[in-house]
Every structure is written in structure tokens, then in C-alpha cells.
Amino acid sequence: MYVMKRAQLFTPLENGIVRCDVCERRCYIKPGQRGLCGNYVNIDGALYHFGYGKLSAIESRPIEIKPLFHYWPNSTALTFSNWGCNFFCPWCQNHHLSFRLPKEDDSIYTPQDLLKMAIINGDEGFSASFNEPTTNFDFLIDLAELAKNNNLYFMMVTNGYLTLRAIDMLFSLGVDGWSIDIKGCPKIKRALVSIDHSIVYRNAKYIIDLGGHVEMVYLVITNTNDFNECIEWIIDNHINRLGANIPLHINRYFPAHVWREPPTNINILKHIADRARKEGIEYVYIGNVHDPELETTKCPKCGKVLIRRVYYRVTHFDLDRDGEKYKCPRCGYIIPIRGRYIPWK
Template sequence: MKIGKLWIKYDDIVECGVCERRCRLTLGSRGVCKNYVNIDGRLMHDGYGVISAVESRPIEIKPFFHYWPNSTSLTFSGYACTFYCPWCQNHHLSFSNLPTTSRRIMPQELVEKALKNRDEGLCASFNEPTTLFDYLVDLFELGRRFNLYGTIVTNGYFTPRAIQELIEHGVDG
């Protein structure tokens, strides 16, 4: 668990600044994405490093056009989503809660795996990446140091400040 980067405090209520829902959380409550929680008047990223899937995949199967052709990216996901779309192809991830017990995979471990696999990039996909916002900031910043591109497959429902942070820390596409 890690303290979130984007939030505003109002007494015991915190307002999350990651997605446009801007959830206002009372003590102990979680946002719509289920990954952020108000603990002691601070926004905590409970989903930090809680990864549901990891695999190397060709970039061509992502919704990017002519982006790093013939490359592979270490593709990973977390749990839950900011939307509840009945047609979601990954509903088993996006509609689920965080597991109560799960090993957290730190950014260094994913970068090492990408390098070992000879992947050229990192891609947050399968569920909504903004649920992993603070993790992505750390991961993509580290990945950039190793010349790994950073991509997200997203519904796009994040705040302008959140996307700016992601771009500044290594999201390329």
C-alpha cells in the first residue's frame, strides 16, 4: 500500500484526483475503482502492486496504429475499473474486488521481467489502468530508465492532471 499522489483533503474526507469520478471518500471507504481507500484521512493506493496477469504480447494486438511495429510489451493488469460496462470482455477482472491476500509485484520486478523477456515496452491493459495510477507512475518512470516504452489501454476517464503525470513519468502511448 502506498499513499496516493492525487488527492485533496477536506477534514476526514479525501477527494481522489485520478479519474473524473473524483470520489469523495469518508474514513475507511473505497472509491468506485476499489483500489483507493481513505485511511486516517489520507488517500491510500491499496491496489499498488496487486497484479492480476502478466504476459509478453505483440504490440500489434493493442489498439495502437504503427506504434513500435514488431515489438513486444510486457502486458499486465490489476483489478476493478472506473466503469461497469455490461459488455466488458474482461469482466472477471474489471468487476472484481481486490484479492484479500495477494503478493505485490513491485515495479522493479516487472521491469526486470520485461528485460529478461527482451520486451521493448510495458503495457497496462486488460482492466482500466488508472486503477493502478500510482503504480504506473513508478513503473513507467523506472522503465524509461531502461529504454522501455510505456503504454496504456484505457477508457480515458482520467483527470487532466493524472494523464499529465503519466506522460511526465513515461507513458508514450
């Protein structure tokens, strides 16, 4: 028999109402109702994780596909998702997962089930991805503890809209890899206008200050978040709040769900990448184009090719390891890499 798990982050209010404290939406939920993401329900004045263990997809995938290019290179992660989201982007590639709420009769998995799968697969870690993993918070907490105890890494592909308390709890259990999506900017008008996009940068900086590994992902959506003011806002926040050595992935958009703008012009992607490099961002990649030259890591100091990638796998890795640090073999420049390089299995 399935029993819902009591949530760890909520605040009881008057008249049996509770406030969910997992994401910055901070839903106020009346008794018997669920929050926006559909995963948390108020039962008699307490918040429960209705979607706990109700997973929508599980598969082993390369870490580079997240994308994370500087985190456990060439490793694989057991990647999993649940149902629902807290943003509902109209261009969502995984809308069949994100726009569908968990149901009573969904299949149930335990954190122990996923641990066994990861070990059998030979995966180096876990990735919460596909939909927004923040909606699966209490399940993540339990799985992260298992991962930490079994020396497996744990990373998230997220819109970065968590509360600081949620980040603290996840980070304390070893969730140290974060691929954070940039959906827009304060002046965006066509979608996600209720989102405070500055929170994404607040959280990214907070994770970096804790010692976590962050890579930012800017999906450039035609006629939506590709105008000059938005581009400048994103680059300025990256440089001034996160730092020059934090990787920036500039990804191509393709029509999906209800959004029918044409695919991003590749010249626009290259233009943004050039601007980012000129402003000082050291690691800029263009994704969803499948051009190895646009996904190659070069030394920011001497220009030596250090890492080549082809279809999300590392085909060339030329770095010297000095303890926990990786250096350019030509000039000795420190290259930010979290974890270790995994040779082909």
C-alpha cells in the same frame, strides 16, 4: 509485510473525507472506505493505494493487439493488469478482472519485478491493459519511471477518463502511447449513462497536444452505440478535435458478461469505416474480424500498401525512414509512426 502506498493525487476535505483526483469520477471517500474502483482507501483523512502491486495478469504480447498500429510496429510489450475498474461496462470481455476488487491477500509484485520480466522476455516496453489501468495509477507512476530510465516504452489501453493532472504526471515519465476506447456518445441510453463521453476526446486531444501518440478504438455494440447519431458524433469529434491523421479502429463486439446482443454485423462495421474515410480520417481499421485487408495500412496520398498485419503481427513493412519520421517510399507522404519498426525476432 505489505504496506500500502500513499496516493499522489487526492484532496483532503472536511470531516476526514478525501477526494480522489486520479480519474474524472473524483470519488469522495469517507474514512475507512474505498472509492468506486476499489483500489483507493481513505485512512485517517489521507488516500492510500490499497491495490498497489496487486496484479491480476502479466504476459508478453504484440503491440498490435492493443490495438496500436502506428506505435513501435511489431514490438512486444510486457502487458499487465490489476483488479477493478471505474466504468464497469456490462459487455466487458475481461469482467473477471474488472468486476473483481483487490483483496487483502492478493499476490504482490513490485515495479522492479516487472522490469526484470521485460528484460528477460526481450520486450521493447510495457503495456497497462486488460482492466482499466487508471485504477492502478500510483503503481504506473513508479513503473513508468523505471521504464524511462531503462529505455523501455510505456503505453496504456484505457477508457481515457483520467484527470488532466494524472495525464501530466504519466506523460512526464514517458507514458506516450495511448489506445483510447470510445464507449459511447451523449445520446447512449442503455449503459454508461452517467459518463461524460466528451471527456474522452478532451483527454485524447490533450495528450496529442503534449506530443503523445493516440489511437482511438470504437467498439461497435449492437443496438447500443451503433445508431446514426452516435456514429456521426464519434466521427465528427475525431475529425474536428483530434485530426485526420489519428488512427481510428472500428472493432467488432461479441457477447460477453451480461450483454447478449448479437455480434456486430460486419457490414455495419464496413459502413462506419466508409463514412469515416469519406469524412477524411486517413487511417481506419476494422478489428476483431481477422481479415488482413481490413487491418492494412495504405498511403493516404497514393494508395500504396505500406504495412500488412496478420493476427497481430507485421508481415510486410515498406516505409522509408528519415530520422524519426517514416515516409511512403513512392510519394514521400509522412506516415505517423511512433518509435521504430521491430523486425521479426
